[in-house]
Structures are given as structure tokens and as C-alpha cells.
Amino acid sequence: MLGEYTITGRGASDIAASVEHGVSTGELAPGELLPPMRELAARLGVNPNTVAAAYRTLRERGVIETDGRRGSRVRARPATTPRESMRVEAPPGTRNIGDGNPDAALLPRLAEALAAAARRHDERPGLYGEEGVLPELVERARAAFEDDGVPAGPVAVTSGSLDAVERVLAAHLKPGDAVAIEDPGWGSLLDLVPAMGLRVLPVEVDDDGPVPAGVAAALERGARALIVTDRAQNPTGAVIGAARSAELRELLSRHPHVLVIDDDHGQAIVDEPVHPLAGATRSWAMVRSTAKAYGPDLRLAVLTGDPQTLDRVVGRHRLGPGWVSRLLQYAVVDLWRRGAVDPVAVARSYAERRDALVVALARRGVKAHGRSGLNVWVPVPDETAAVARLLGAGWAVAPGARFRLASPPGVRLTVSTLTPHDVEPLADAVAEAVRPSRGVRYD
Numbered sequence: 001m002l003g004e005y006t007i008t009g010r011g012a013s014d015i016a017a018s019v020e021h022g023v024s025t026g027e028l029a030p031g032e033l034l035p036p037m038r039e040l041a042a043r044l045g046v047n048p049n050t051v052a053a054a055y056r057t058l059r060e061r062g063v064i065e066t067d068g069r070r071g072s073r074v075r076a077r078p079a080t081t082p083r084e085s086m087r088v089e090a091p092p093g094t095r096n097i098g099d100g101n102p103d104a105a106l107l108p109r110l111a112e113a114l115a116a117a118a119r120r121h122d123e124r125p126g127l128y129g130e131e132g133v134l135p136e137l138v139e140r141a142r143a144a145f146e147d148d149g150v151p152a153g154p155v156a157v158t159s160g161s162l163d164a165v166e167r168v169l170a171a172h173l174k175p176g177d178a179v180a181i182e183d184p185g186w187g188s189l190l191d192l193v194p195a196m197g198l199r200v201l202p203v204e205v206d207d208d209g210p211v212p213a214g215v216a217a218a219l220e221r222g223a224r225a226l227i228v229t230d231r232a233q234n235p236t237g238a239v240i241g242a243a244r245s246a247e248l249r250e251l252l253s254r255h256p257h258v259l260v261i262d263d264d265h266g267q268a269i270v271d272e273p274v275h276p277l278a279g280a281t282r283s284w285a286m287v288r289s290t291a292k293a294y295g296p297d298l299r300l301a302v303l304t305g306d307p308q309t310l311d312r313v314v315g316r317h318r319l320g321p322g323w324v325s326r327l328l329q330y331a332v333v334d335l336w337r338r339g340a341v342d343p344v345a346v347a348r349s350y351a352e353r354r355d356a357l358v359v360a361l362a363r364r365g366v367k368a369h370g371r372s373g374l375n376v377w378v379p380v381p382d383e384t385a386a387v388a389r390l391l392g393a394g395w396a397v398a399p400g401a402r403f404r405l406a407s408p409p410g411v412r413l414t415v416s417t418l419t420p421h422d423v424e425p426l427a428d429a430v431a432e433a434v435r436p437s438r439g440v441r442y443d
Contacts, residue, residue, distance in 0.1 A: 007035070010046055012053035019058055023074055034064060034072045060175045062195030075194060090396035095417070097426075098398035100234065102269070102374060103416040106349060107295045108340035110331065117330035132314070132323035133157050136333050141288070141302040144267075150286050151279040154310040157324045158317070161265055161289035161301045162188055165227065166196065168285045168305070171312035172259045173198055173224055180218035180226040182210055184377065184404040186234045186263075189227065202405040205233065207371050209240035212247050219251070225259040226252070230274045232266030232292070232373025235403045235412040237354070239371045245275035252280040259309075262286040268293035270372045271347035283309050290332055292374065293341050300328050350374060353415040353423075360427035366434055376413045380434045383409035389433035395426060 005027040009015035022028035034040070037055060041048040055072055058064040066072045090096035138155045146152070158164040169179065175197030181189060183202030193200050201223050203214040210228055218226070228248075231239045240248070252258060261284070262276045269292050278286045285305035290298045304310065317323075335341070354370045361368045361378070370376035380386040380400070387399050390411070400410035411433075418426070 015054035060197040113331040113334040126326040153304040177224040180223040187402040208244040236377040237370040249280040364431035393429035
């Protein structure tokens with residue numbers, strides 16, 4: 001336990017800082033078990049409550065995790081080392097299909113929208129004390145939610161979908177609470193939840209979204225929240241259809257206290273209809289980001305939900321950032337008003353590339369997943385070998401470890417930059433990469 005590293009400090013903040021220092025320098029390794037609170041208190045000559053406060057601070061910062069009688073240990077992936085750092089650098093001459101970015105050619109040009117926003121600002125500068133959300137943005141967002149069968153509720157704006165999810169979770173949960181999350185799933189979310197001091201309960205995903213049996217098991221294990229991706233699931237492309245949605249809603253109706261968050265980042269890039277879980281329980285929220293359809297740098301998401309949840313989110317947001325830049329809101333409203341993105345054409349473009357790759361892989365005996373969105377997920381027997389082989393063949397892909405907890409190995413391929421001429425060579429390279437490796441395994 002701890003090896004040669006010595007935890008020091010007399011106050012809770014000093015003890016917590018000592019542990020964090022050990023983690024940041026690598027002297028405390030991921031998974032390393034920390035001393036029991038009473039043992040460390042005796043060693044330091046402090047009250048056990050002081051050590052308990054230090055450990056609580058470390059849990060809330062995402063540095064350690066506690067598992068009942070098994071004790072506290074350094075998280076396998078502390079908040080200071082996000083999954084985004086697990087990326088394969090693409091050397092010169094290598095195609096990068098692992099970054100998850102949309103096709104820049106399909107994003108609208110922002111010059112006109114930003115110029116229009118600047119003119120509106122010149123006419124009436126945004127000042128303190130004004131409404132945080134533009135009425136026109138609320139009206140258009142609310143209409144889009146209603147068109148998709150989302151229950152009526154207030155509308156708020158955040159700096160992207162991850163910001164929205166974090167604020168909704170914080171509005172209801174406390175450190176130690178459990179959250180059911182798709183596995184494989186969005187890597188940033190897999191980092192965020194434990195960094196908030198919450199426990200992750202992985203839920204299996206198939207092409208229709210979260211598997212009901214997995215959701216039921218997580219709820220039985222005490223999940224206080226469930227986060228689902230309605231369509232364009234990252235990394236598998238799963239879509240929650242009408243039948244799966246009905247099954248999950250019926251299951252959730254027996255757990256009305258559970259917070260449900262729908263992430264519909266696929267709006268405007270997917271031709272599959274949305275079947276949200278919104279309203280299946282008392283507390284819920286649905287989030288839509290502008291990132292994939294209008295550009296990641298806009299950093300704007302709209303969300304709706306039950307009045308209590310939205311009131312808590314808006315109230316806390318008001319005490320922090322206050323509001324999302326009205327200049328960005330003006331620009332997004334202008335893009336929506338002008339129809340700067342053709343959702344049908346964009347969805348068709350991504351689908352043609354994605355479907356062509358999935359079909360080409362199937363012809364080679366390789367099973368791949370990609371019903372919607374930007375990505376194709378390929379299960380592999382040896383993740384390290386597959387990534388290395390693809391890199392050697394000129395393709396940099398995303399290692400599946402960025403997106404999974406208990407699910408089997410895989411790699412994620414982003415189709416955004418693929419051309420028709422790329423599909424066959426890429427399929428050949430993937431087929432060669434997924435064959436069983438010989439010798440040592442590294443994943």
C-alpha cells in the first residue's frame with residue numbers, strides 16, 4: 001500500500017493536496033489503495049474526521065474512488081488524465097480517421113451569421129441584467145422539441161452538451177450517487193461522471209441503444225440517473241427506435257425518482273427519427289448541441305426539461321457564467337432562420353460513406369456497427385495490434401479504450417473525410433488489422 005510515498009499534512013486540505021501531488025507526479029499509481037482513514041489519522045496525529053474530509057474532497061475532485069469496505073484508491077483514470085489524451089498521433093502521410101470531427105465541407109460558413117450578430121449587438125449591446133436566453137432562440141428551440149414529441153418545458157442554453165449534462169447532474173445528484181451510462185459510450189462523459197464524484201454503472205449497448213436488461217440491472221443497483229444517446233451514438237452509431245424507447249419508458253415508469261438525460265447531438269445530421277425518453281420519470285432533461293451540424297467551436301447547446309430541473313440549472317448558471325454569449329446566440333438564430341444547414345443532405349452524405357464502409361467490411365467478413373452519425377465501431381480481438389496495424393497501413397483510428405469500461409475491445413473509425421475511393425482500401429486494411437495477432441497481447 002502506497003509503496004515509498006508518504007502522505008503528509010495536518011489539515012484536510014493539506015492531506016488532500018499531498019495525495020493529489022502524489023498522483024500528479026506518478027508516485028501514487030492509478031488503482032493504488034490508500035490507507036484506511038483511521039490508520040492514516042493515527043499516522044498523522046489528526047482526528048479521523050480530518051482524513052474523512054480530505055478523502056471526501058479527493059472523491060469530489062475525481063482523484064480517488066471509494067468502494068465500501070474495499071477502501072479508497074486512486075482512480076484508474078484521474079480527472080487530470082482524460083480519455084481524450086488516449087489518441088493516436090497521425091504522422092505525415094497518414095489519414096486521420098480517429099478524431100470524431102464532422103466534415104468541415106458540410107458545416108455552414110459563419111461569416112454572414114457572425115456579421116449579422118455583430119450588427120444586432122451594435123444596435124443593442126448586451127448588458128448585465130438582461131435575459132440570458134434570446135426569446136427567438138427559445139421559440140425556435142421549443143418548436144423543434146415539440147415537433148419531436150418532447151414534453152413542454154422551459155428552455156436553457158449552455159456552453160455545449162457536456163456543460164449541460166454536468167449542470168443537470170449537479171442539480172440532482174451528490175458525490176457517491178450512481179449514474180447508468182452507455183458502454184461503449186462517449187469518452188468525455190465517462191470521464192466527467194467520476195470526476196464529479198459519482199459512480200459509473202456501465203450499460204450494454206446494441207444497435208438499438210441501451211439494452212433494457214442492462215438498464216434494469218443498473219436501476220436495481222441503485223442508479224440515480226440514466227444518460228442515453230437518442231441517435232448517432234458515439235462511438236457505435238446506435239439509434240433508439242420506437243420499440244426500444246417504449247420498452248425503456250415502461251421500465252423507467254417503475255423508477256419515477258430516476259433522473260433521465262437524453263443527449264440528441266445527432267439532430268440535423270441524422271435521418272433517423274428521434275424517440276426520446278423525456279418525461280418517462282419526474283426529473284428529466286433533453287440536450288441538443290450545435291457542434292456536429294453547425295461547428296464545434298460555436299460551443300452552444302439548448303436543453304429543456306421538467307421545470308424544477310431547469311430552474312436549478314438556470315439558477316446555478318446565473319451565479320457562475322451568467323449567460324452564454326448573446327453574440328453566439330444571435331449567430332445560431334441567424335443560421336436557423338436562414339436554413340444554413342440542409343439536414344436531409346447532410347444526413348445523406350454521412351450515411352452514404354458510413355453505409356459503404358459497413359457493407360465493404362461485411363463482404364470481408366468483418367462485423368461493424370454504424371446505423372447513424374459520423375462513426376463506425378469495429379469490434380477487434382486485440383485492440384493494440386489493430387491500432388498498430390492500421391497505423392502501419394496509413395490509417396490513424398481511435399482506440400476503443402477511450403470509449404469503454406467493461407465492453408469488449410474495438411476501434412472507432414470516423415467517416416467524415418472518406419471519399420468513395422477510400423472505402424475499399426480502408427476495408428482491406430481493417431480486415432487485415434482485425435485478424436488474431438500472434439505473440440504478446442498488450443490490451
